[in-house]
Ligand SMILES: Cc1ncc(C[n+]2csc(CCOP(=O)(O)OP(=O)(O)O)c2C)c(N)n1
């Protein structure tokens with residue numbers, strides 16, 4: 163790995179962290195509405211995965227999507243503008259926190275119905291297989307999503323059709339307030355992939371370098387035509403399920419224990435400890451991100467709301483008369 | 486009379502019926518430890534225990550399907566779908582199984598189950614999480630569809646729903662949980678499938694239900710200031726649909742406006758208007774008007790979302806047009 167690649171991983175994780183922290187504040191100020199699911203604590207997962215994707219590889223995820231959106235290259239200002247429902251947001255203010263998407267960045271969303279995007283991901287991979295594109299689809303979802311039928315239908319399909327897809331379960335220990343062991347027949351989620359004959363690995367999701375290494379290896383396999391692969395990535399969300407979660411289902415010391423494994427802190431220690439970069443270099447990045455996020459908030463706040471006409475735009479691609 | 490919130494009224498109905506009949510039990514996502522995502526079942530888990538307050542995985546088809554199965558054995562499950570938007574993931578079990586089994590198998594058994602769920606928009610949750618598809622479910626014979634607009638009705642109707650031997654879809658509205666109203670002391674039930682005059686008047690009939698009852702009241706208050714006395718009929722149940730109070734009111738006022746939160750096309754208003762024409766054609770003094778949601782998926786941006794939803798002014802405008 164080049165030094166710049168390490169710095170970039172660090173930059174992206176800090177960017178996600180800060181965007182999320184600012185989003186939480188804006189939510190409390192009433193500037194962001196609806197549901198807001200923060201990615202704080204899980205930054206290493208999407209950052210590691212997406213750092214090894216090629217431009218032709220598609221990314222798709224659930225509603226906890228700001229991290230993946232930023233990793234895919236959607237500018238922070240467009241993410242922020244979407245959170246504020248502005249016309250300059252990546253979904254033009256019509257999607258909000260849970261529904262971000264940018265085709266040009268090969269980021270296919272942002273999906274709020276649990277599990278519903280897994281069959282769609284299989285379809286993206288089918289499209290690439292069919293058209294003989296050299297692409298892999300990377301589909302991320304929560305541990306809770308592995309209990310809904312969509313998951314099982316999609317995994318099965320991906321295997322029988324040998325689809326070029328990487329299934330990534332972000333096992334953050336809970337689906338809302340329900341612990342994995344209470345909701346899933348097997349608490350080692352990768353065993354579910356086993357049931358469909360899909361090769362799999364369990365990876366430490368607090369270490370971005372581990373995620374990156376494993377993702378890189380298995381994406382190569384998929385690209386070479388070996389069919390689907392399944393990664394279970396062990397992680398933890400430091401904040402509530404969404405804003406306003408009373409968090410009655412877990413203890414403060416459990417959260418504290420995981421926070422000692424902060425993915426940003428871990429990377430920082432590795433980079434400084436192995437003398438790959440100096441502390442000062444990382445501090446410069448911190449300051450840059452600070453400015454970038456500040457500018458993003460300013461951009462979002464000063465951006466216009468969508469025009470009233472936007473309400474009726476894009477219901478259909480064609481023109482029809484009804485009435 | 487006690488003045489309580491809609492949330493308390495629903496919670497009381499559940500509590501009383503759980504105390505009253507050991508065969509009544511609750512299952513759904515986050516109903517137990519969390520206390521219900523809208524805090525309706527707060528305290529239930531501690532009081533009734535894990536056997537009768539069952540947290541489920543995120544598996545809507547399994548929730549509804551297993552509730553049907555349990556009902557077939559004589560239990561009275563109350564299956565909760567966190568929101569009505571997730572009912573689509575259980576659509577087959579709701580409309581193909583729950584609604585049809587008794588008829589199709591020659592009346593050999595009953596299906597005494599309740600599906601409790603929450604619908605409605607206006608909270609910036611975006612297109613997938615803001616729907617009011619009540620009419621879709623009311624389309625299916627074999628299903629009872631109830632949607633109360635006041636705490637009194639919510640409590641009495643939910644108790645009847647739990648005691649009913651037919652599958653009932655009980656649709657609440659998230660923006661009504663804090664609304665307060667008078668509720669009779671002590672035990673009472675309200676029969677399913679009965680509309681009610683919520684506000685007497687003589688000049689125009691407003692037919693509505695659920696959240697739109699609140700909007701219609703506000704419109705009626707303003708109309709009263711200019712001397713127009715609107716009579717408000719609350720449908721309370723969409724199937725069976727009790728038209729008698731509507732027709733009686735219409736024969737008096739000769740004018741009607743139907744207000745619903747869902748889309749206009751193929752909606753509740755279409756059904757009610759047609760039945761007015763079929764049953765009281767000679768009394769029609771003006772074309773019946775429908776006030777409903779604009780025909781678009783609901784956007785996240787607050788202004789756009791409010792533009793799409795029926796407002797007090799839309800009701801006033803419609804009333805003026807029929808007068
Ligand atoms: C079909 C469906 N059912 C329920 C919900 C409500 N809901 C949203 S997120 C969530 C928990 C999902 O947990 P998990 O898959 O582990 O993802 P995480 O939130 O931990 O990232 C639930 C129950 C939903 N959005 N869609």
Ligand SMILES: [Mg+2]
Nearest residue numbers: 304305336337
């Ligand atoms: Mg989870």
